[in-house]
Amino acid sequence: MVALLRGELIKTLTTRMLFGYAALVVALAIANVLIVTLSHDLVTVSDKQGAIAGLTPLLILFGVVGAAGEYRHRTAAPAALAAAGRRGRLLLARAGAYAVAALALGTLAAAAALALGLPLLSREPGPGLGSSEIAAVAAGSAIGAALCAIIGVAVGALVRNQVVGVVGTLVLMFVAMPLLNIADETVAEVTPFGAAVVLAGDPGWHTLSWGAAGLVLAAWTVPLLVAAIIVEGRRDLA
Numbered sequence: 001m002v003a004l005l006r007g008e009l010i011k012t013l014t015t016r017m018l019f020g021y022a023a024l025v026v027a028l029a030i031a032n033v034l035i036v037t038l039s040h041d042l043v044t045v046s047d048k049q050g051a052i053a054g055l056t057p058l059l060i061l062f063g064v065v066g067a068a069g070e071y072r073h074r075t076a077a078p079a080a081l082a083a084a085g086r087r088g089r090l091l092l093a094r095a096g097a098y099a100v101a102a103l104a105l106g107t108l109a110a111a112a113a114l115a116l117g118l119p120l121l122s123r124e125p126g127p128g129l130g131s132s133e134i135a136a137v138a139a140g141s142a143i144g145a146a147l148c149a150i151i152g153v154a155v156g157a158l159v160r161n162q163v164v165g166v167v168g169t170l171v172l173m174f175v176a177m178p179l180l181n182i183a184d185e186t187v188a189e190v191t192p193f194g195a196a197v198v199l200a201g202d203p204g205w206h207t208l209s210w211g212a213a214g215l216v217l218a219a220w221t222v223p224l225l226v227a228a229i230i231v232e233g234r235r236d237l238a
Helices: 003-014 016-039 045-052 055-074 076-082 087-121 129-157 162-183 185-189 192-199 208-236
Strands: none
Touching: 003 087, 016 045, 016 055, 016 087, 045 087, 045 129, 055 087, 055 129, 055 162, 055 192, 087 129, 087 208, 129 162, 129 192, 129 208, 162 185, 162 192, 185 192, 192 208
16 A cells, blocks of 8 residues: 555656646635735735635635546556555555645645735734634645645546536636525535635634534545545456
8 A cells, every 4th residue: 555655646646637726726726815805805814814705615626637637648558567456455555645735735725825824914904813813724725725736636437528627617716606605605605615614724614613613524535535436447458
C-alpha cells in the first residue's frame, strides 16, 4: 500500500495539472478577497470571516479531472497491472495522493487569502477577527480541500469521463446549489458543497457548526469512495 501511495503521489505531484490548479486557487482566493472586501461594508465578525473563507468545493474538480483522466489517457489498466490487480488499494492510494496534493493547495490558497485579506479587513469598522476565526479558516480550508479532492476522485472513478464529471460538478455547484439554497437553506448546508463552504470558514449559513460541517463532509466522502472502490473492482478496464 505504501508503494502504491508513493507511486500515485509521484504521478500527482509531477503533473502540470497540479501547478495549473495551484495558480487557479491562489488567483480565485485573491479575487474573492478583493471582491468581497472592496464591494461590501464588513462590520460583523461573520462578514469578515466570510471574506477570507476558502473556496474548497473547487477542489472536487481537481479530483474529478485527475481520476477520470486515468481512463481518458488509458493509464488505468497499466496502473492496475502494476498494482497486481489490487484495484481497490490502487484507487485508495490515488485518493490519498490527491488528498495530500489538495491539502497543499488548500493551505496555499488560505495563506494567500489571509496575507491579503487580514490587512484589508483591519481597516473595516467593527470588531476584528480573533485567532480562533483565523485558525478556523486556515484549518478548514486545508482539511476541506483534502476531503473535496477525495470526493472528486471517487466521482471521477465512477463516471470515468472528464467532461461528464466536470460539467456535472459545475452544474451542481453553480446551478443546483443556489436553487436549493433558495428553496431550503438547511438542506443545502448538508450537501457536500454546503458543508465544504462552512468548513472553510464561511459562517454565512447558520445550521452547521464548523465541526459538524467537517463530519458532514466526511460522511459524504467515505461512502462515495467505498462505492467507487466497489465499482472499480467489478468493471472491465480493457
